Amino acid sequence: MKSVLIVSTFLLFTSVASAQKKPIAEIEKLVTRQEVEGPLTFLAADEMRGRDTGSKEIDIAANYIASNFMQLGLVQLMGAEKYFQPVQLVKSSPVAGGSLRFGGDAFAFKEQFIVLEGKGEWTGECIYVGYGSAEEMPADIKGKMVVSIAGSKDSAGPQQIFGASAEKFSRVKAGGGAGLIEFFVTTPFPWPAVVNYFANNSRTIVKSDGPEVPHLWMKDADVAGMKTLKEQKKIDGSLTIEGGKQLLIPSKNVIGKIEGTDPVLKNEYLVISAHYDHVGIGAKKNQDSIYNGARDNAMGTVGMMTAAKFFSRFPPKRSVLFMALTGEEKGLLGSLWYADHPLVPLNQTIFDFDCDGAGYNDKSVATVIGLERTSAEADISKACEAFGLKAGRDPVPEQNLYERSDNFNFARKGIPAIDFAAGVKSFDEEIMKYYHQPADEVGTLDFEYLVKYYKAFVYANYLLANGPKAPFWNAGDKYEAAGKALYKK
Numbered sequence: 001m002k003s004v005l006i007v008s009t010f011l012l013f014t015s016v017a018s019a020q021k022k023p024i025a026e027i028e029k030l031v032t033r034q035e036v037e038g039p040l041t042f043l044a045a046d047e048m049r050g051r052d053t054g055s056k057e058i059d060i061a062a063n064y065i066a067s068n069f070m071q072l073g074l075v076q077l078m079g080a081e082k083y084f085q086p087v088q089l090v091k092s093s094p095v096a097g098g099s100l101r102f103g104g105d106a107f108a109f110k111e112q113f114i115v116l117e118g119k120g121e122w123t124g125e126c127i128y129v130g131y132g133s134a135e136e137m138p139a140d141i142k143g144k145m146v147v148s149i150a151g152s153k154d155s156a157g158p159q160q161i162f163g164a165s166a167e168k169f170s171r172v173k174a175g176g177g178a179g180l181i182e183f184f185v186t187t188p189f190p191w192p193a194v195v196n197y198f199a200n201n202s203r204t205i206v207k208s209d210g211p212e213v214p215h216l217w218m219k220d221a222d223v224a225g226m227k228t229l230k231e232q233k234k235i236d237g238s239l240t241i242e243g244g245k246q247l248l249i250p251s252k253n254v255i256g257k258i259e260g261t262d263p264v265l266k267n268e269y270l271v272i273s274a275h276y277d278h279v280g281i282g283a284k285k286n287q288d289s290i291y292n293g294a295r296d297n298a299m300g301t302v303g304m305m306t307a308a309k310f311f312s313r314f315p316p317k318r319s320v321l322f323m324a325l326t327g328e329e330k331g332l333l334g335s336l337w338y339a340d341h342p343l344v345p346l347n348q349t350i351f352d353f354d355c356d357g358a359g360y361n362d363k364s365v366a367t368v369i370g371l372e373r374t375s376a377e378a379d380i381s382k383a384c385e386a387f388g389l390k391a392g393r394d395p396v397p398e399q400n401l402y403e404r405s406d407n408f409n410f411a412r413k414g415i416p417a418i419d420f421a422a423g424v425k426s427f428d429e430e431i432m433k434y435y436h437q438p439a440d441e442v443g444t445l446d447f448e449y450l451v452k453y454y455k456a457f458v459y460a461n462y463l464l465a466n467g468p469k470a471p472f473w474n475a476g477d478k479y480e481a482a483g484k485a486l487y488k489k
């Protein structure tokens with residue numbers, strides 16, 4: 001017995017040691033076409049029906065990922081027994097009607113305001129907070145209706161307004177505000193289109209821990225109630241919302257851990273994440289209505305699983321969390337949930353490397369969204385070059401891709417976070433042919449490129465998990481202050 005143990009310990013020790021010396025050679029051996037094509041084919045199969053959040057097929061995908069974690073011997077965390085972290089989502093149906101008043105002025109439902117979520121009746125003090133950025137928001141908003149200009153000062157397009165709006169709303173809820181009302185000074189979309197969208201569509205959102213706090217959008221109005229509010233920063237108001245039902249959608253993130261080998265660094269956690277949901281069944285195109293999501297994001301999920309396989313053989317100095325996230329396509333909901341319900345302390349979480357993308361049209365690069373934002377840039381560039389790729393920066397900053405993947409929910413907590421996407425030079429026809437289309441199938445993937453992309457991803461994570469110093473935000477970055485606050489730097 002004893003000698004066997006000594007031998008196996010010795011073998012384990014030497015294999016770990018050899019990976020420390022020759023990670024590139026080990027990655028070359030481990031990351032092959034057949035290793036990655038199997039799981040990709042499973043996750044993006046027609047039988048998975050596009051892995052829509054709330055569907056039974058996405059649960060099959062979750063089981064598949066969890067059983068893979070089990071085979072690899074990943075550690076289960078408290079709060080994610082059997083690797084499943086329950087995520088409370090609800091389908092919120094459109095509101096039937098309502099009334100809103102600032103001082104003596106009443107506003108008409110649909111003509112002047114719409115309800116994004118929430119219900120009930122409220123009377124009290126409304127406060128005006130400009131754009132409602134973290135700096136502008138007063139410390140005490142408890143019980144008050146927060147009124148702000150929609151989006152943020154620098155949000156131009158609809159995506160940015162949605163992102164800024166969701167982020168602001170989560171701060172209002174965290175601060176105990178009675179609700180958030182945002183008004184549009186200028187709109188990048190016509191008001192009737194906004195009304196039409198919110199009046200006719202259910203939305204999947206995170207279930208509130210407390211009461212259902214209302215979130216409204218309204219048009220600016222040249223009336224006394226609005227003027228008083230803006231000038232004096234407050235006014236009495238009231239709000240009622242009729243109807244609006246919420247249906248629970250049980251969902252889950254799949255999370256497992258590999259413990260670090262260094263007695264000190266093992267208390268630092270690298271997160272390797274990828275969303276495993278997609279958009280399900282949709283409009284038929286070329287006789288096909290299944291949106292397989294091979295690129296988006298079976299590809300990223302397999303990237304994360306491949307890294308798990310590598311680290312299960314060659315555990316790094318730091319601990320690593322592997323995370324398959326749900327509800328990304330509904331608004332980054334799985335990562336939003338995790339960031340607010342973390343399983344290890346956020347101030348011990350040093351980095352999130354997310355693997356997600358829209359597809360590729362440049363096979364000479366891996367497009368790293370947020371590459372220039374953190375001190376991880378050198379390691380990531382080195383990892384790409386080791387396998388014949390270049391690390392490319394975001395080619396379309398105007399699309400605000402950085403805040404459209406799960407890395408954003410880590411960044412807003414201050415954790416350096418970036419997204420490893422496949423190579424994109426522009427959002428041209430080649431990308432749009434597959435992006436959120438039924439044509440996004442495994443049969444259309446270039447595995448020669450994919451294998452290089454995965455090798456670079458695994459190696460970059462190897463460098464981050466073993467490096468002497470945890471990466472941090474570059475000076476002047478939008479999230480630097482949040483990072484300093486989180487890590488008390």
Ligand SMILES: [Zn+2]
Nearest residue numbers: 296297356357
């Ligand atoms: Zn995606």
